[in-house]
Amino acid sequence: MKETEFEQRYSPLWLLLEALLEAGRGDDKVPDEHFPEQYRQVCGHLSMARQRDYSDALVSRLNRLVMLGHHRLYQRDSRATLQRLGAALATFLIALRQQRRYVLCSALLFILPALVMGVGAYLSESFTYSMLSPDQAAELEAMYDPGNARLGAERDSETDLFMFGYYISHNIGIAFKAFAGGIFLGLGTVAVVLFNGLYLGAVTGYLTRVGLGVTFYPFVIGHGAFELTAIVICGAAGLMIGHALIHPGRWGRLDALRQAASEAVKLMYGGVFMLFVAAFLEAFWSSSSQLPVAVKLSVGALFWLSVLWFCFFSSLGTRREPR
Amino acid sequence: MQASRLLDNHCSVETPEGIDFTQAMAGPVVRILAFLIDMVWRGLVYALIGILSGFLGGFGMGLYLIIGFLLEWFYPVFFEVFRQGQTPGKKAMGLRVVNEDFTPVGWGASVIRNLLRAADFFPLMYVSGLLSMVLSRRFQRLGDLAAGTLVVHVDRQSAPQLDVSIKPRMPQQALTRAERQGIISLTVRSRTISEPRQQELAELLAPVTGVTGEAGLERLKGMGAWLLGRK
Numbered sequence: 001m002k003e004t005e006f007e008q009r010y011s012p013l014w015l016l017l018e019a020l021l022e023a024g025r026g027d028d029k030v031p032d033e034h035f036p037e038q039y040r041q042v043c044g045h046l047s048m049a050r051q052r053d054y055s056d057a058l059v060s061r062l063n064r065l066v067m068l069g070h071h072r073l074y075q076r077d078s079r080a081t082l083q084r085l086g087a088a089l090a091t092f093l094i095a096l097r098q099q100r101r102y103v104l105c106s107a108l109l110f111i112l113p114a115l116v117m118g119v120g121a122y123l124s125e126s127f128t129y130s131m132l133s134p135d136q137a138a139e140l141e142a143m144y145d146p147g148n149a150r151l152g153a154e155r156d157s158e159t160d161l162f163m164f165g166y167y168i169s170h171n172i173g174i175a176f177k178a179f180a181g182g183i184f185l186g187l188g189t190v191a192v193v194l195f196n197g198l199y200l201g202a203v204t205g206y207l208t209r210v211g212l213g214v215t216f217y218p219f220v221i222g223h224g225a226f227e228l229t230a231i232v233i234c235g236a237a238g239l240m241i242g243h244a245l246i247h248p249g250r251w252g253r254l255d256a257l258r259q260a261a262s263e264a265v266k267l268m269y270g271g272v273f274m275l276f277v278a279a280f281l282e283a284f285w286s287s288s289s290q291l292p293v294a295v296k297l298s299v300g301a302l303f304w305l306s307v308l309w310f311c312f313f314s315s316l317g318t319r320r321e322p323r
Numbered sequence: 324m325q326a327s328r329l330l331d332n333h334c335s336v337e338t339p340e341g342i343d344f345t346q347a348m349a350g351p352v353v354r355i356l357a358f359l360i361d362m363v364w365r366g367l368v369y370a371l372i373g374i375l376s377g378f379l380g381g382f383g384m385g386l387y388l389i390i391g392f393l394l395e396w397f398y399p400v401f402f403e404v405f406r407q408g409q410t411p412g413k414k415a416m417g418l419r420v421v422n423e424d425f426t427p428v429g430w431g432a433s434v435i436r437n438l439l440r441a442a443d444f445f446p447l448m449y450v451s452g453l454l455s456m457v458l459s460r461r462f463q464r465l466g467d468l469a470a471g472t473l474v475v476h477v478d479r480q481s482a483p484q485l486d487v488s489i490k491p492r493m494p495q496q497a498l499t500r501a502e503r504q505g506i507i508s509l510t511v512r513s514r515t516i517s518e519p520r521q522q523e524l525a526e527l528l529a530p531v532t533g534v535t536g537e538a539g540l541e542r543l544k545g546m547g548a549w550l551l552g553r554k
Contacts, residue, residue, distance in 0.1 A: 001552075002550075002551065002552020003550075003551045003552050004551055004552035004553055005552050006552075039340075040340050043338070043340040043341075043342045043344075044340075044342075046342055046344065047341075047342045047343075053500065053503065053504055053507075055507050055508065055511045055551065056508055056511065057511050060478060063344055063345060063478065064478035064479075066338075066342070066344050067344065067346065067425065067477075067478065070338060070344070070425060070426070071407065071421075071425075071426070071427050074426040074427070075426075075427050076426075076427060076429040078404045078405060078427075078429060078430065160385075161382050161385030161386070162382070162384045162385035162388070163385070164385055164389070165384065165385035165386065165387065165388025165389040165391075165392070166385075166388055168388065168389055168392050169388045169389070169391060169392040169395075172392065172396075173392070176396065176438050176441055177441045179438055179439075179441075180438055180439045180440070180441035180442035180445075181441075181442060182442075183439060183442045183465050183469060184442065184445070188442065188445070241469065254468060257468060257469050258468075258469060258470070258471045261435045261439075261469040261470060262431055262432075262435070262470075262471075264435075265431050265434055265435045265438075266431075268434065268438065269434075
């Protein structure tokens with residue numbers, strides 16, 4: 001069959017499909033039940049056109065039509081519904097239980113340096129200054145002065161919402177970097193988690209040493225439950241990626257990376273959610289100096305228990321089949 | 324052959340329908356341009372929110388930081404998931420993010436490729452991403468490699484109509500496959516190539532037509548029209 005004849009015979013179908021696929025963009029116009037069949041016909045036309053050496057213009061027209069159809073036929077359900085949010089939470093829990101080893105490694109990577117640094121900073125002041133500059137130390141002392149109306153970072157005219165925004169952009173940024181650093185063979189993740197552990201240890205040790213523990217502990221305990229767990233989880237996601245690159249096992253390195261990333265991102269869903277909660281608490285709850293210390297400590301302990309229980313012991317993650 | 328394979332930016336995928344369909348991968352330059360366009364859009368939103376938040380004091384500053392955070396990390400995710408893989412910048416440059424099997428990207432892939440932006444940015448100005456794009460076979464930055472996504476050119480509808488004034492004529496001798504293809508594409512593209520260049524190309528096929536100059540070109544186009552099936 002000559003090209004012109006071929007084109008004349010089938011162009012009504014092509015025009016029909018072109019009109020359908022281009023008009024339907026954006027809105028949710030659903031093609032009718034004949035669409036898959038028509039699309040497959042056009043696929044056949046494309047391979048025929050190639051095989052018969054028809055002109056480039058015709059082949060590229062068909063190729064374009066096939067691409068439009070392919071995108072329409074194989075599109076995913078991308079609506080964001082509450083149901084999906086719940087499903088994301090369940091997949092997060094399942095992934096968290098499955099990847100315990102990484103979570104444990106990440107937790108140790110965070111806690112051990114924090115302990116060493118904390119004890120060191122508590123015992124000797126010069127140890128603190130290996131991590132914090134004297135200016136930073138002075139600033140910390142000012143921040144946790146029991147006489148302050150609001151605790152945490154300096155607050156003059158800023159409101160709690162400002163701090164909420166600040167914590168979101170700053171803390172979640174750190175967690176995202178811990179995840180992304182995994183692609184450099186995990187080194188970036190190790191660096192971010194280790195540094196944050198050391199920093200936390202130094203701050204805690206130093207403030208305890210100078211006797212400001214009274215204000216510092218009630219401040220951190222509440223949001224710390226969410227924030228520190230989330231940083232450990234995001235670190236675990238980064239370690240998964242790094243491990244896949246170092247030890248891909250039976251897969252090619254790129255395939256291993258892709259699989260690890262698609263698993264790791266499930267951890268990130270939960271991590272991000274927890275960081276939002278942490279930022280909210282840090283801005284509106286932890287900073288309040290009106291509440292009695294005992295209330296803050298006990299509520300904080302309750303937060304810790306419930307977060308750990310929810311993440312590792314609740315039956316929510318185990319009940320559903322992993323998808 | 325080797326050189327042309329290295330230069331070729333087309334990539335084909337076999338679909339469940341059993342056909343190979345091809346797309347052109349987008350190189351670093353267009354992607355950088357698309358990124359800059361997006362940056363301008365984001366900058367405009369930043370400026371707008373900045374001005375508004377100026378009136379609202381601390382409350383406004385908080386809002387500014389939150390929106391800034393969302394813009395920084397989730398602006399591309401939003402457009403990739405809800406706008407068929409095209410941020411405004413990509414749309415302007417005719418690009419689109421797709422999975423490696425050319426299906427539209429979903430939440431997971433989009434979140435991965437955009438969170439890994441932090442790694443692509445490292446140590447500054449997307450140096451890692453650029454290196455990865457240049458070194459990988461399909462111009463993938465680190466985020467694309469991890470998420471299994473590609474940035475492709477969207478084909479534009481452009482069917483150059485055949486010049487109706489060409490009179491079809493039957494070739495007088497057997498033509499090889501390469502000759503047929505050459506003649507057909509010369510005929511189809513005759514509107515987009517300058518007259519002197521067309522004649523230059525026709526000279527190469529002088530042994531086939533047996534005539535040189537303008538008459539040779541005329542004859543070639545006639546053969547092309549005949550091969551396309553015009554009567």
